[in-house]
Amino acid sequence: MSANSRLTIAAHALAWISLYQRQGHEVATSEQIAASANTNPVVIRRLLGELRKAGLVESRRGVGAGWSLARELESITLLDVYEAVEPGPLFAMHRATPDQGCVVGYGIQPAMQGIYEGIEETLRRELARVTLEDVLRDVLAAPR
Amino acid sequence: MSANSRLTIAAHALAWISLYQRQGHEVATSEQIAASANTNPVVIRRLLGELRKAGLVESRRGVGAGWSLARELESITLLDVYEAVEPGPLFAMHRATPDQGCVVGYGIQPAMQGIYEGIEETLRRELARVTLEDVLRDVLAAPR
DNA sequence: TGGGTCGTAACAGTATTTGTTACGATGGGT
DNA sequence: ACCCATCGTAACAAATACTGTTACGACCCA
Numbered sequence: 001m002s003a004n005s006r007l008t009i010a011a012h013a014l015a016w017i018s019l020y021q022r023q024g025h026e027v028a029t030s031e032q033i034a035a036s037a038n039t040n041p042v043v044i045r046r047l048l049g050e051l052r053k054a055g056l057v058e059s060r061r062g063v064g065a066g067w068s069l070a071r072e073l074e075s076i077t078l079l080d081v082y083e084a085v086e087p088g089p090l091f092a093m094h095r096a097t098p099d100q101g102c103v104v105g106y107g108i109q110p111a112m113q114g115i116y117e118g119i120e121e122t123l124r125r126e127l128a129r130v131t132l133e134d135v136l137r138d139v140l141a142a143p144r
Numbered sequence: 145m146s147a148n149s150r151l152t153i154a155a156h157a158l159a160w161i162s163l164y165q166r167q168g169h170e171v172a173t174s175e176q177i178a179a180s181a182n183t184n185p186v187v188i189r190r191l192l193g194e195l196r197k198a199g200l201v202e203s204r205r206g207v208g209a210g211w212s213l214a215r216e217l218e219s220i221t222l223l224d225v226y227e228a229v230e231p232g233p234l235f236a237m238h239r240a241t242p243d244q245g246c247v248v249g250y251g252i253q254p255a256m257q258g259i260y261e262g263i264e265e266t267l268r269r270e271l272a273r274v275t276l277e278d279v280l281r282d283v284l285a286a287p288r
Numbered sequence: 289t290g291g292g293t294c295g296t297a298a299c300a301g302t303a304t305t306t307g308t309t310a311c312g313a314t315g316g317g318t
Numbered sequence: 319a320c321c322c323a324t325c326g327t328a329a330c331a332a333a334t335a336c337t338g339t340t341a342c343g344a345c346c347c348a
Contacts (some may be wrong), residue, residue, distance in 0.1 A: 006336090038242050062293075103163065103283070139247070144251060146336075206324075208315090209314080
């Protein structure tokens with residue numbers, strides 16, 4: 001499906017920020033998070049920018065700048081993150097419009113749209129069942 | 145997510161073959177199906193080749209060659225098709241291994257793997273609830 | 289005023305998906 | 319035995335998406 005890693009990296013960033021704050025720090029920098037995720041700080045800033053639009057994190061500029069959580073980790077679900085960083089639908093329709101003179105070509109898109117909607121709704125419900133607090137707990141539970 | 149259209153096109157092809165066979169024809173050619181889906185015959189042959197590996201369709205060569213269903217449409221689910229044409233997982237991990245010296249970098253991948261597995265299992269269950277017979281019914285039910 | 293960090297544009301590199309051309313293999317009909 | 323439509327598949331092109339990287343102005347506290 002050519003899956004991307006945005007949801008994973010965004011969850012990583014949120015878990016990192018939260019843990020860092022629990023250690024007494026005010027804000028986390030994109031450079032620190034990028035080092036943990038082994039990627040570029042700009043990638044982190046881009047993702048966190050999306051999360052900020054969604055009201056999940058806040059950022060400060062100037063000296064002592066960085067990122068902090070805007071909500072409790074427990075109140076943020078994977079669905080919140082998913083919707084913030086994933087724009088499109090899960091399954092795509094035909095690239096070119098199918099033959100509208102053919103019965104199947106005419107009816108296939110509305111048919112699949114309806115089916116896909118139901119499936120994506122189920123996916124959303126499932127994503128909504130997992131909080132970022134759950135994620136952090138699982139992260140910390142990894143066997144040494 | 146960079147969704148692709150393979151599941152949609154494969155469902156289109158199966159519905160088309162079935163309808164064509166119900167009209168009394170033995171086999172459907174990749175060219176006919178491609179015309180309905182508005183794509184290239186090779187794209188159809190590639191997809192149907194995957195479905196054949198999965199035992200969903202059969203192909204004949206030589207004169208009078210073409211494709212036919214290997215199973216009843218009612219016994220084929222979207223999950224069968226999905227597994228035949230979609231190789232990878234839904235969500236990707238980090239491209240580069242995260243910092244194993246960091247608590248989060250160390251635990252994030254097993255944590256997300258476990259969570260993603262459950263979500264994908266739910267997706268599979270949902271896909272398994274829809275048969276290609278359902279799809280064809282919906283296709284034919286599209287308002288003129 | 290200085291310096292660290294965000295915000296964002298721009299571009300490169302890689303990967304994936306889809307479309308296209310080409311051509312040998314197949315096998316029933318003649 | 320030959321013809322010919324179609325499959326099977328490789329090879330390549332084109333389009334798109336994703337990630338990484340560089341660059342630089344904006345910001346703001348000390």
